[in-house]
Amino acid sequence: MKKSSFFDKFIIALVELIVYFYLMIFFRIESVWILIITILLLVVIFYLSKKYKKTFDYITNIFNKNSKFATFFIVILLILFPFVSKLIVPLYIYWLLITIQTFIFSIVALGLNFQAGTTGVMNLSSAAFYGVGAYTAGYLALHYKLPAILTIPIGGIAASIFGLLLFIPIFRTRGQYFALITLAFGYMFVLSLNNLDFVGGPQGLKNVPPINLFGYNFQKAPFGTHFYVNYYYFVLIILFITLFVFQRLYNSWIGLTLNYIRDDEPAAKGCGVSTNIWKLMTLLIGNFFMGVGGAIYAHMIGFISPPNFTLTISLLIISIVLLGGSDNIIGVLVGAFILVLVPEKLRVITEYRVMLYGLLIVLILIFRPKGLIPFKERKYHESIAKES
């Protein structure tokens, strides 16, 4: 075991480097062909994985054994991303921005995944909570000159508190009726935003100040790069925190309880689980992260308006969760990558993007209702795992 460990790590690093540089090429080449080639490549890899199953299993096994090293190496690669991409990709600023947006949507989708995936609370107004965070942060920063270190968590808390408005519905309804309520709620939110003057109506909030952390202005470009690099690292850190929190929650007894509620609510109730309280809890926790995502977005882009938070955006977030595989943290990241980052490559087809979202949701639900990476059955003990 120990003898091969260095070699294993070498292979892991190699695989990750290839993916990493392939991504760079993907960013660099300004043509739709790269996307087609990528899809073909994925198909070939899928085919090979079936044919040479042994070797493939060997590699996945290496990853499973050295998961810590694999994560560590990915983190290093991600940290180096702005600098490496600057050397290779001519439009790196743009792709940096898109990557940041992918991360923000990952944070928001992780929040929704906790509600819809883990607990089965189908929240169709995630964009509204994302919007509450954005508007709260933007408003406080604009009118009360609060620093971002305060506005971002306050944005999250505001989204949570706003979620409390739904506490009666969550106590009294469930399933599709609750989904309907959240849907109407999302509509009400956007309609109100359009009509409320103090948040700018259809004009939205503009000139939201950039993040200023302990006197360091994010508008400055560090090391001759670009100011988006600051946001990149900031969002990366928040994303890691979010991942850590949800990973811990999922693996704890809380995650188990919530899964129980999702799978069979009356039974859970029968076992003494206070389902309503737990559902409310997931709503609060999930909303907090959505709000944080929104707050960061408001500070970074500097402009927010009602169209940022409509049902279409809610559906985008839901399709991120569904595509990757609900109740699966890695799946959510994959979903965000496919739905936020990849379509940017299709500049020619950007027009068709929303339609593709719609079709994708239908197709996934018909043909692969569990997503690309379905969640695995929980394994509690090595011996049980081996038996099955």
Next chain:
Amino acid sequence: MSGFAVILQILFNGIMLGIQYSMIAVGFTLFRGVLNVLNFSHGDVFMVGAFVSMTLIGAFGVMSATGFTYIGMIIIIFLLSMLIVGIIGVVFERLAVKPVSKGPVTMSLLATLGLGIAIREAVRLFYPRGGESKKFPELFHKLFEGTKGAFEFSGVIFRYENILFLIIGVVVVLVLAFFINKTKMGLAIRAVAQDGECALMMGVNKDLIIDVTFLIGSALAALAAILYGLYYNTVVFDMGALMGVIGLSAAVVGGLGNIYGAIIGGFVFSLTEALSAAFIPRGSEFMDVVAFAVVILFLIFRPSGILGEKVFERV
């Protein structure tokens, strides 16, 4: 014009909207009955109806016809667009709605939302200049040529064509009630809605009934769309999104599964809007918000709606 007349005028306009809302709400109620699906793509089928009838009016050259051909063409256009949209509705049902209806209800709701977006965007992308708002022809213009097109009653304007809409609305409700209550097909629809498996056992062709239901529901949406187009004179590709949610809300308020409930719900929704526009300060901006708030209250405290029966939770 007195304050009372203003309110009367607003109420009359509310009724005009109520007709359209009811027709869409009926579709939701019917679908929910036979398939146990909240079919969100219905709002976009409604939008397709507007575009189909608009295209037909252009293709037939109705605007240049006169006399009996003119009236005949109007009737043909009404029937033909209802038929076409009905078939479109059935196609969507076969392709997407029925396949997902077997899964969990929230998932099928999501799938139909996605389907709706796909339809909407397809119209935007593939209809010539589909992203712009389109002028809907003034179809009844010639019927009232020579008259002022409206009569005034103590300051309130009643347009003849609006009164015609009202008549159409009442006729449609009566025909529908007759169909559902007095015909064999109507009986079969009610049977499937009540207990699908049992109906199957009694020799009812369930798939056929589902198709027929979608045909009727979508045709009603097409009719609503024509009325909408004539009322507002503009149609746009995303008009179905809000209309779908309103139609469903109306169905919920009236009581899902009850056709009369859906009709009443449509009027409750539109009159709530009209009254909040009239009485709440800056109400015309917040009327939809108030209406949705009413719906949420209904969902929480009386999910079975005004006319619905008590809903039992199945475990």
Next chain:
Amino acid sequence: MQKSVKIITSILLLLLVVSLVSFNVGCTKKEKQVVKLGFIGPLTGKYAKMGLGGLNSFKLAVKQWNESGKNKYVYEVVSFDDEGVPQKGVEVATKACSDPEIIAVAAHYNSMVAIATTDVFHKFGVVNVVWGAVLPSITYGNDYPEVCRVNGTQVEQNEANAQLVVDKLGFKKFAIIYDTTDYGRGHLQYFKEALARRGITPIAEEGIVIDQKDFTTVLTKIKALNPEVIYFGGLTPEGVNIKLQMDKLGIKAQFLGTSGIKSDDFNNALGEHAEGVICMLDGAPVEKLPGGKEFMEAYNKAGYQEPPEAYGPFAYCAANILMRAIEKVGPDRAKVIEEVNKTDYEDIIGKIHFNEYGQNDVPLATPYVSQDGQWVPWDDSLYAKGERVLPGIAYREGKEWVNPYKKP
């Protein structure tokens, strides 16, 4: 096992090398230096016609430069679609600015989009010559040298408006409808100021939300007040609906608009209902200037599908301003900003001079009236000549107004 591992490793290494080598693919340099110019406008959606008219005019100017032979650089237009939605505008402006090859941008028809993106252009240090948005604070509301404007503002428009309807035509009872974006509010503010200078206060001010379709409630309320003129500070889509519903409710008043409804779309959508509507456009009437005629001829010759619409000539001039500056100082973003701010020359819309805010301060606005489905400059119209009577004037005198509309 060891053997297969070695094979895998070598394959993986090979892949890495291949991917690193392939970086050199697809970056062959062209011989002539190409300079990219960005154009942003609503190319799809409700305002698409205005955006496409602007884009065509912009492209026309670039084509003429490239064919003139005097150019040092070859210009290329990269167009972006803001859909008339602020959020999209910010997105595409960011996109345009993060392409280092795009040296300068001409952006936006909608004021609410233009006001939202000023910050983006300032952050990135890219010059933007606004070609269609009229809200004053786009240029006057900040001290960004990056944001300039070739067309006029609401201030001149509304002053000209008041001059016509109050001083010349003698209307006194005004009801104002405005959309609740910064654009509509701007019109409200500046029209009210223009009225106040003449000692008039409007009898009603009603805000409407864009994308709303049913205005009957607002109009019913206004009808009860019997105004002589209904002023609408907003854009074509809502303007069309309001005018139509106004006629359906039998409101007997003059409809008065701004540059927001000066589009062929307005006349086409309303048909006979558009007859007798008055609107404003900043700048001199292009049709009458010598350069304007040449522009229209060239435009028709180029065979674009859409008409240039109201702001096409301004987009054309914006392109000229940008290319003049680049020719002089070379493709350098910072230098181009400086040079554009010094703009002072004569073009198809007349003299163009940028003041310290980067605003073209040659103040002019021309009133137009809709006559047989065409916008006709007020002075040339049958209405000014007394051959036709405006609906507002007929109603004021207590007469029925007979629509003189003739199909063109």
